[in-house]
Amino acid sequence: MNNIEKIDRLLNLYFAGETTIAQEQELKKYFASQHVAAKHKVYQQIFETFETEKSEIYPENLPKMKILTVRKKPFKTLITSAAIAASILLMIGIFRTGGDSYVIIKGKRINDKELALQIAQTEMNKISASLKSSLKSLQTIDHINETMKTLHKIENIKNKVQNTLNKINIKL
Amino acid sequence: MISDVIKSAKLRYLYKGTNKKMNTKQFNDKILKLADKTYRLAKSILYDEHAAQDAVQDLNLKLWEKRGKLDKIENITGFVLRAMRNLCLDRLRRKHVENELQNDLEYRESDPHSQLEKKDMATRATVLINQLPELQRTIIRMRDVEGLELDEIAEITSLTENAVRVNLSRARQKIRTQLLTE
Numbered sequence: 001m002n003n004i005e006k007i008d009r010l011l012n013l014y015f016a017g018e019t020t021i022a023q024e025q026e027l028k029k030y031f032a033s034q035h036v037a038a039k040h041k042v043y044q045q046i047f048e049t050f051e052t053e054k055s056e057i058y059p060e061n062l063p064k065m066k067i068l069t070v071r072k073k074p075f076k077t078l079i080t081s082a083a084i085a086a087s088i089l090l091m092i093g094i095f096r097t098g099g100d101s102y103v104i105i106k107g108k109r110i111n112d113k114e115l116a117l118q119i120a121q122t123e124m125n126k127i128s129a130s131l132k133s134s135l136k137s138l139q140t141i142d143h144i145n146e147t148m149k150t151l152h153k154i155e156n157i158k159n160k161v162q163n164t165l166n167k168i169n170i171k172l
Numbered sequence: 173m174i175s176d177v178i179k180s181a182k183l184r185y186l187y188k189g190t191n192k193k194m195n196t197k198q199f200n201d202k203i204l205k206l207a208d209k210t211y212r213l214a215k216s217i218l219y220d221e222h223a224a225q226d227a228v229q230d231l232n233l234k235l236w237e238k239r240g241k242l243d244k245i246e247n248i249t250g251f252v253l254r255a256m257r258n259l260c261l262d263r264l265r266r267k268h269v270e271n272e273l274q275n276d277l278e279y280r281e282s283d284p285h286s287q288l289e290k291k292d293m294a295t296r297a298t299v300l301i302n303q304l305p306e307l308q309r310t311i312i313r314m315r316d317v318e319g320l321e322l323d324e325i326a327e328i329t330s331l332t333e334n335a336v337r338v339n340l341s342r343a344r345q346k347i348r349t350q351l352l353t354e
Contacts (some may be wrong), residue, residue: 048295049301054318056212143190
């Protein structure tokens with residue numbers, strides 16, 4: 001079987017929808033060559049058209065995903081909030097010596113119950129404001145559920161501190 | 173729309189023992205790399221570059237929202253192309269309804285300049301392919317442009333493999349008949 005007969009047979013299979021991918025590749029290769037028989041020229045544009053269409057791509061200048069560019073800032077804010085909360089927790093030391101109770105806030109020893117609570121409350125409000133700010137940013141994106149878990153942990157820490165302060169309030 | 177696709181699709185799930193959402197890199201590697209294919213498919217169905225670009229954007233955003241489920245899909249290419257086709261067909265249906273309403277109000281002739289421009293840019297074969305019914309048009313392009321296997325096309329179009337073969341043959345024969353009679 002010469003090449004022309006072989007191509008005729010492949011074309012018959014092609015138009016019957018019976019060709020394999022490999023046989024279709026063979027046809028594409030033939031029609032892309034310089035040796036297309038005159039009787040086959042009419043089919044050449046079909047295969048050329050498919051090859052042209054295959055080279056058409058999604059425009060590169062268009063953003064493929066807008067959402068992928070908006071993740072970093074809220075996450076950074078969250079980390080900052082967590083750091084602030086952690087540093088404040090470290091700054092507030094609570095000490096009891098025998099029957100004499102006192103608290104140390106930002107390195108200062110404070111015996112006055114009202115003053116201690118007032119300073120602690122102010123610091124807690126700062127944490128709360130910081131958390132609220134983070135939440136507001138986070139609500140704008142789709143990942144809210146995942147990141148909220150971390151925030152809840154910080155909220156839990158805040159609650160534990162609040163409980164501790166309440167206990168101090170009772171014992172002082 | 174996409175949630176309906178996900179619910180109704182005959183998906184073959186491959187559980188990998190994890191239920192983690194795709195991260196950005198996985199989403200880029202698995203979904204966004206298909207943008208060229210989905211764009212060509214959308215353009216073939218919608219006949220409009222900008223509408224096709226919008227469709228790709230919308231589909232990618234919807235798939236991002238559903239990324240928790242995508243990790244379980246075995247044939248992601250087939251799934252995404254199927255979702256793209258369904259999204260485009262849905263838009264065509266909506267447009268058809270809008271056009272019917274518009275036609276009731278006034279008769280609008282299409283812009284002759286854009287018609288001429290489109291005709292000049294397209295080859296005769298492209299014109300003939302574009303004149304095929306949507307199903308045949310989609311099938312011939314999935315096979316001859318994207319190089320998909322018949323079983324993959326069957327999954328995307330919700331047809332049997334044999335029905336795909338019949339439609340593919342009809343589409344190719346129509347183009348041949350037109351070319352031979354001109």
